[in-house]
Amino acid sequence: MKVDILAIGVHPDDVELGCSGTLINEINKGKKVAILDLTQGELGTRGTVETRYEEAARAAMIMGIHARENLKMRDGFFRNDEEHQRLLIAAIRKYRPSIVIGNILRDRHPDHGRAGNLIGDSCFLSGLAKIETLDETGKPQERWRPAYVLQYIQDWYHEPDFLIDISAVFEQRMKAIEAYSTQFYTGPASQDGPQTYISKPGFLDSVIARARMFGKRIGVEYAEGFLSEKKLGLQNLDALILNET
Numbered sequence: 001m002k003v004d005i006l007a008i009g010v011h012p013d014d015v016e017l018g019c020s021g022t023l024i025n026e027i028n029k030g031k032k033v034a035i036l037d038l039t040q041g042e043l044g045t046r047g048t049v050e051t052r053y054e055e056a057a058r059a060a061m062i063m064g065i066h067a068r069e070n071l072k073m074r075d076g077f078f079r080n081d082e083e084h085q086r087l088l089i090a091a092i093r094k095y096r097p098s099i100v101i102g103n104i105l106r107d108r109h110p111d112h113g114r115a116g117n118l119i120g121d122s123c124f125l126s127g128l129a130k131i132e133t134l135d136e137t138g139k140p141q142e143r144w145r146p147a148y149v150l151q152y153i154q155d156w157y158h159e160p161d162f163l164i165d166i167s168a169v170f171e172q173r174m175k176a177i178e179a180y181s182t183q184f185y186t187g188p189a190s191q192d193g194p195q196t197y198i199s200k201p202g203f204l205d206s207v208i209a210r211a212r213m214f215g216k217r218i219g220v221e222y223a224e225g226f227l228s229e230k231k232l233g234l235q236n237l238d239a240l241i242l243n244e245t
Contacts, residue, residue, distance in 0.1 A: 001067060004031040006097035006146070008088075010115035011041045011075070012056040013180045017207060018152030019101050020063055021166025021173040021224050027064045028169070034067040034095050035060060038088075038115055039075040045196045047182030059179035062172065067095075076111060080118040088122040090133040093141040100146045104227070108155040116151055120229070123149045151227045153210075160225030162232060163214050165241060167221040170211065177207065219243035 007023055009015040015023070015035050023033050041052045053070070060068045071087055078084055092100070102119035103112045125131055127145025135141050153160060166173060178186050185201040197203065214223035218241055234240070 001034070001094075002032070002096040003034045003066060004097065005033045005099045005101065006036060006092065006095045007033065008036045008038065008100060008102040008115075008119050010038045010073075010078075010103055010111045011044070012037045012052045012070070013041070013059075013177070013183055014103060014112070014154070015101075015152075016059050016063075016173075016177045016180070018103075018154055019224055019226070020059075020176045021169050021211075021222070022101070022164045022226075023065070024063050024169040024172055024176075025164065025166060027066075032066050033063075034069075034097070035065050036088075036091055036095075037068070037070040038073045038118075039078065039111075040070055040072060041075055043075040044183070045194050046199060047180075051182050055180045055182065059176040062176040062179060078111075078114070078118070080114055080121060084118060085122045085125055086131075086133060088118065089126045089131060090135070090141065092123060092126040092146070093133060093144045094135060096144045097146050099148045099150065101150045101152055101226070104151045104154045104156075104158060106156070106158075112154050120149055148228065148230060148232070153225045153227070157210075158225075158227060160214065161227050163218050163223040163225050165215070165218065165220040165222075166211065166224050167215065170222040174204075174208070177204070 005026055007015045007019055027033050040049045042049050100123055103116040105116040106113045123146050127143050129143045133141045183198055184204055211222040214225050215221050
């Protein structure tokens with residue numbers, strides 16, 4: 001299935017935290033969007049692999065995602081090497097996205113940066129005809145290179161290259177994040193079990209605060225920020241948000 005946008009996260013919930021508002025915006029405009037989770041998040045302190053799949057499916061339904069799959073790389077131990085690149089290349093060639101949005105290249109969690117570099121390298125290599133991969137039926141795949149590879153901002157602050165207004169879909173975005181009820185604070189029941197960096201109420205408060213801060217910088221209520229190693233181009237000035245006073 002060809003999609004317009006393929007969003008990739010090393011852990012289930014990375015995409016929701018990083019770019020779900022933007023994905024919902026694009027789906028509302030008729031774009032086809034798929035999510036690719038690299039690992040099952042099996043090293044997470046709270047919840048189980050089974051609950052991760054349930055939560056990921058629930059979040060995908062809230063966002064209106066057209067397809068979601070998990071490559072089942074080893075959480076914490078995957079590498080940016082040929083084995084993992086070929087696995088990801090096959091997925092990129094399967095979905096043939098125009099845009100890939102993936103993990104940031106450097107962050108608090110070492111998996112994030114390692115995944116970001118794996119994604120970037122695999123997107124480039126996917127465009128090389130002499131790298132041969134097979135689809136799920138055993139047929140050779142055609143080469144494919146996305147036009148743009150973007151990174152969403154995660155825990156550490158990075159100065160964004162551009163910001164997307166997500167004000168109209170912000171509540172839907174937060175519901176998608178809160179679908180991961182074993183991971184984030186969603187009420188008193190969330191206090192059960194061991195507490196982690198992301199399970200405390202202050203974590204989601206910081207997610208909201210960042211969206212407000214990014215929004216303020218472009219004169220809207222909420223926004224998401226992205227980085228791109230490739231210079232971005234606009235078709236015309238209509239793409240700009242004009243806050244005339």
